[in-house]
Amino acid sequence: MRQFDVLIIGSGLGGMTIALHLADKLKVGLVTKRELRDGGSGWAQGGIAAVLDDQDSIELHIKDTLVAGAGLCEPESTRFIVEHSKEAIDWLITMGVPFTRDDSGETNYHGYHLTREGGHSHRRIIHAADATGAAVIDTLATKVAAHPNITVLEHHIALDLITDTKLGKTGNANRCHGAYIYDIDADRVDTVLAQHTVLATGGAGKVYLYTTNPDVATGDGIAMGWRAGCKVANMEFIQFHPTCLYHPHAKSFLITEAVRGEGGILRLPDGTRFMPNHDERAELAPRDVVARAIDFEMKKGGFDCVYLDISYKPSSFVKEHFPNIYQRCLELGIDITKQPIPVVPAAHYTCGGLVVDRAGRTDVDGLYGVGEVSYTGLHGANRLASNSLLECMVIGKAAAEDILGAGFHPVPEIPEWDESRVTDPDEEVVIAHNWDELRRFMWDYVGIVRTNKRLERAQHRIELLQHEIDDYYSNFRVSNDLIELRNLVTTAELIVRSALARKESRGLHYSRDYPGLLTESRPTVLNP
Known part of the structure; x- marks a missing residue:
């Protein structure tokens, strides 16, 4: 058996944020299915939405979020997260995240470039070129790996949560005491105990055939929380990203929202622009509108894909703003400075999840949910672009503060995992x-x-x-x-x-x- 003060399941931005906010005072175990940097957060390209520019405002960001959420956002949670957006970005800057610089004096924050994405009324997306998630995760992972109070368990997958109810205890309380964790390399199930447990496992994009998500996005935390007794909300709202690269050798490669934000035009195979026929905001409409429009045009015309065209912009502009997309497409024989990009919609984000409050607390005592695994009410019926990483950090810090103030909860005697009545599988x-x-x-x-x-x-x-x-x-x-x-x-x-x-x-x-x-x-x- 292993024991920690806090067990965090998932190594994306939510899990790392909580770990770093807790580790100076508590012993933290961080479980990840693959390597430390392999969570879904590292795949985020566009950036992080935050109110940073003097000409922007909290009210505008809230309004944009509520409009995208189509009447189902929870106003108090939305305000809480947006009000703490600048603080979250400043924390990342102090951590050393290399956001893209812009010293022109226009549309920037302390010399950092701000871009705009679909659904936003203002330039408020701070980013690291077109690989923001990777830059953030690489920076934080270095600090997580070096911290003496954080134990990273790579190649481990949580099997099920350990709760009073599952232990057969009677009474009104149902507290979580850790989880049974499968050690993939050793092929055994370990019992990992903790006073507080955090689910930060991301979403469930792999439930669909086509997705922008990494292979680890299999809905683990949502399913475990549900089995443990947590409520779930708004699971019908699965966001399909409008623009995933369509190429037989480009598995799950996302073409960021920012390409449209910087002027990218969606065209049919014959070059006809079609988004103005579907919405007055055209390519800058929210993702659900754009994804349905593409789906409609593909089915109507019998097309395998549509095309996103940024090639009319100067070549230097495209390479500077989208270096990773440019390089990846070039490897596949597509020069985006001269050719449009073939794209299709793909499952991208799970807007629903385990019901949590503004401190990330679920219905089960001692169990928290942070990030895509959770439902805070921020995203409503449709997530506004680049609000997801923001939610991870704001709720992650709030959860850490709640855990630090929660006091000590002794862990009862827990039985080991029992394999005595099972055999090796015969038909995998x-x-x-x-x-x-x-x-x-x-x-x-x-x-x-x-x-x-x-x-x-x-x-x-x-x-x-x-x-x-x-x-x-x-x-x-x-x-x-x-x-x-x-x-x-x-x-x-x-x-x-x-x-x-x-x-x-x-x-x-x-x-x-x-x-x-x-x-x-x-x-x-x-x-x-």
């Missing part, structure tokens, strides 16, 4: 087949445009998969693939149940059966 092909089937029918039936019939078909297939997976889980030793598949199927069920419960089209959820808006709409909350 079952896992691979079920994984592929799930992602394909979720893409076909629970994608950008939905119908009741499609959702019901998905629900029926999920039930069949759950029976197979539960049987497999009960009889055979666990593996990384089995743990992820089990979590993906649970997350898929929550998405479909939430989608069936919403009898309207709002934000990221578009139903042909209910194309209109309800006059009064509320978050979809599921109780375990």
Whole structure:
């Protein structure tokens, strides 16, 4: 058994933020499925939204967030996060994050360049060229790895949370005491105890066939929290990024929102611009609008993709602002200074998740959720571009402060993981087949445009998969693939149940059966 003051599951920006805010005073264990830098945050290209420019304001940022959220943002949480945005950026600057400089004196913050993205009324996105997430994560990971009070457990995946309810304890309280963690390299399950446990596992993009997310985004924290007794909310709102590079050798490569923010034009294969026909904001409309427009044009014309064109800008401008996209596309034979970029929508962000308050607290005592795994109310029915990394930092710091003020909670005696009644798996092909089937029918039936019939078909297939997976889980030793598949199927069920419960089209959820808006709409909350 291992024991820490705080166990953090997930090594993205949310997990690292909490770890660094706690480590000077507490002993922290940080669990990551792969390497320390392999969380989803490192894939973020565009930047971080914050009120930094004197001509911008808290009220404008809140307004833009509420508009994008289509009436379902939680106003108090939104204000709390936006009001702390400058403080979060200043913290990153003190950490040494190399944000892009701009000493022209226009649209900058202390010499740092600010860009604009879809849905924003002002230039407020601070960024590190077109690889902001990587710059932030690399900077913080260096500090995490060097801190004597942080133990990083790489190649470990959380199997399930340890709670009073699961231990068979009676009473009204249900406290989390850590988690059973599968050591992938050693092929064993360890018991890891903690006074406080944080889920910072990211989203569930891998539930879909096409996604901009890394392979680790399998809904682990959402599924574990649900099994532990947490409420989930707004799982029907899956954001499909409008522009993922369409190329057989470009797995999950995102073309950042900022390309459109800096003047990129969406065109059909014949060169026709189409976004003004769908929305007066054209390419600067929020992501749900742009993704549906692309989906509509692709299906109407029978196209494999559409094209994002920034080639009319000076070559030096394109290379300076988007060096990584330029280089990656060039490797694939696409010179974006001369050619448009082939793009398709892809699952990008999970706007719903475990219900948490402004300190990241879930319904289970001692259990916190931070980042994409959680539902704070900030994103509503559609996340505004570049608000996600901001949420990680603001709620992450608030959760750390709450943990520091929570006092000591002794951990009871916990049984070790019991493998005495299971055997080695005989047919691992079952896992691979079920994984592929799930992602394909979720893409076909629970994608950008939905119908009741499609959702019901998905629900029926999920039930069949759950029976197979539960049987497999009960009889055979666990593996990384089995743990992820089990979590993906649970997350898929929550998405479909939430989608069936919403009898309207709002934000990221578009139903042909209910194309209109309800006059009064509320978050979809599921109780375990």
